[in-house]
Amino acid sequence: MRGYHRKNRALLHRAALMSAVAASAFAFAGPLSAQSKEPIKLGILTAFTGSDAISGRNGAIGVKMAVDEINKAGGILGRQLVIVQGDDQSDPTAAVNEARRLATQEKVELLFGPQSSQRTLAVLPVLNETKIAQIATSGSLDLTPQKGPYMFTVQSNAADQGYHMAHYVTDTLKAKTVGILTDNGAQALSGVAYIKKELEAGGAKVTGVQEFPFRSEDKTAQLLSLKSGNPEALIIWANTPEDLGVLLNNLSDIGWDDVPLAGPNATVMQASGAAKIADKALFEKVAGVAYRGWTYCPGDDVVNSPYVKFKERLKAANPDSYKDLLPAIVGYSYDGIMILKAAVEATGGTDPEKIRVWIENNADKVPTVSGPMKASAESHFLAGKEVMTPIVNPLNTNEQGLFMRADCK
């Protein structure tokens, strides 16, 4: 009897154990299969309000366009993308608070933004701690892989843009004396040292350096100060259309509108806005730095350019607001999401470490609309020196809205 009971108890134990294993297997399998169907939360952390809301609005449109296309095509690894928005209010403190909310409360797995260097630098500690793969659009040289191992940026950095601006002045214009005028943003200020270095390497002397606050009403004092050094060319770094327009008007007012100007990527993007207050003739001596995808030389197959095709899709998706959009910002934001998508697909998940390694080695294999992008373990700037090129007269676009490269034969 005792033996029967013992045997029975052993059987019961075994059955209970098997049930427990089966139950836990079910319990595990349930969430796992549900998890694989769960959408991927993609955070957008950008400026929907404040002084940088122009970039934020256009960046968000690029992200949404990419997400729509990805979801229509079946998502990533069978999972749909869901956007969770955070407004950094163009302010680094607000950006940190929103980054923390997106990372810890919303539990986003991927992040787009912020769209300025100050804010991107501010949120890096939060995103490093919570380990989230991130695509920013910021150009400060302080954004190193050491400071942000999981952060990549589709914005060209200050040094690479500065390289093209300086070489346009020394190699194309053959100027021997140059003045530099920048806004007081982190990106522009961090580029000054590199511009000076490249100018000196090209045999040009810097006759003066000046800066102005964002959206300041008058730049005459800065320009008069630079003019006293009698430079043959000016390098200007203005990030808003108002600043570029005021600057060109001020040059005309002081009778110095014959000086050739070389500007950064922002000059190309903001020229049409600046033309609302500055005469179009004033842009004839203006050059800028553009992503190769936005440019052409006579004879190129422009109709089939990925950027042109992208703009057509953008217009179809936003027929009413298209005229107010900046396709360039929309485009490289879109590219950033497509690179993230490719990385998640290739690595089989959202593990930031695997994504980092994959993007460092394979970003150039992803088709992009702005131009071929590339990163490395040393630089997470996807739009490097090779992606950018100088263009002339940013108002003088061709039928497809492409800018003419300065090196066309």
Add this chain to the structure above:
Amino acid sequence: MWQEYAIILVRGIGLGSVYALIAMSFNIVKVSSGILNFAQGNMFVLGGMMAYGFVAFFGQPSLGVWILLIPVAAIVIAVLLTIQGYLTMLPLSYSDDQQSWLITTMAVSIIIGAILLLVQGPNALMVRSIFANIPVFGMRVPAPFLMAIGLALFWYVVLQWFLSKTLTGLAISALWQDPVAGRAAGLKVRRLQLLAFGISGLIVGSAGFVSAPIITLASDSAVAYVLNGFVALVIGGVASNTGALIAGPLVGVAAMLATFKLGGEFQGLVSMLILVTILLIRPEGIFGSTAARRV
């Protein structure tokens, strides 16, 4: 070389006149009710946006139409400011001895900024001047710089006359000295205070409209104008329009000279240095007056 200094002087005085106008609009409200209306900056920007709106809907106006539009913009902003003044002073009807206006005026400023952001988005609006640039010392100066100077002088003369030669103006001035005594003497204090809000609206409305082509018209640009107007107010002396008229251009010229000689990074620093220096040497401002108070 002297032409460069001359141009800096003209443009600095022009931009400084805008600050002077904002400071004068601060003054009239401060004199009547003791309130510093922080919504003045956004009201000023709204005045400029009216210039933009007119051009956007009806095209560039002729000179005659443009001149007629100045009082229109001024009156619209005056009405808005009077309503704002009424709302701001509602809580004060229970007790004058409270600082609710501080929150109310800031709240109105934030609300206007938010509405502007919702309506016109984050982009700054840009207005082309209907006037050709004016040749000055071999260079050119946009006409609105000179018009801002003229407008500051105009409002200074009008305010001085109104506050010292009319019964209503004298009554408002009396409120600055002793509002309780004014009320005891039969003055309709609230009505006078609302009138002062309205007058401040006339000043910033016309200033925003006239200077629209040379200022930044965006949902977030008001802060800079309020700050510079406030600096001009404190340097010149609170409640002194003469002080505002001189301190505004002083700030404008000093900032531009510092930029020209030292660099753009010193532009904001210089006006703050002037402010701190004045506060250390003469806390009541250059033209401000101190009054004895029984404690």
